[in-house]
Amino acid sequence: DVKVTQSSRYLVKRTGEKVFLECVQDMDHENMFWYRQDPGLGLRLIYFSYDVKMKEKGDIPEGYSVSREKKERFSLILESASTNQTSMYLCASIGDTEAFFGQGTRLTVV
């Protein structure tokens, strides 16, 4: 019973490419989040959304943008990928009393 699905498990992109990471949840949650996880740094919040077409910057939004056109889908966009964006990207969908992460996308920028 997969609840949060990320479009890719592994991704390799070239520097300068525009990269789209997709996240879909089936729990009708309003709140969705994008984190990146790096060794020794834990999870850092990139962007989040409390409703359709609403978005707010997290702690490290530089170089990223997001889109939420439908309630179930929250997309993370790397406008021009750089090597320092190589990381594990985790999407989370959070309700009033439950929280689920997707399986993660390991992005490598070469």
Added chain:
Amino acid sequence: QKEVEQNSGPLSVPEGAIASLNCTYSDRGSQSFFWYRQYSGKSPELIMFIYSNGDKEDGRFTAQLNKASQYVSLLIRDSQPSDSATYLCAVNRHVGWGKLQFGAGTQVVVTP
């Protein structure tokens, strides 16, 4: 200073013993506190949340919160090899489950 700090470990615990994990946070106004477990190569999964000072028990897990001292801890009783994972502490400035600040995690290794 990081907003949420944890010892990175690894914390080695004999099977059957109690594992004690600590987490301190810098924002005195923080309202909601969470513990996530993350197995190697997997995504985090929520195991506990606590809002009020004191203890909260759920099975073999107990979360302890002390807002005056700005720390939250997690106790794992009767530790099992399946408890070997990284445990992430997360804090929210507001009541609720939304925008979280995560610590870097403590690795726990339960030895048979």
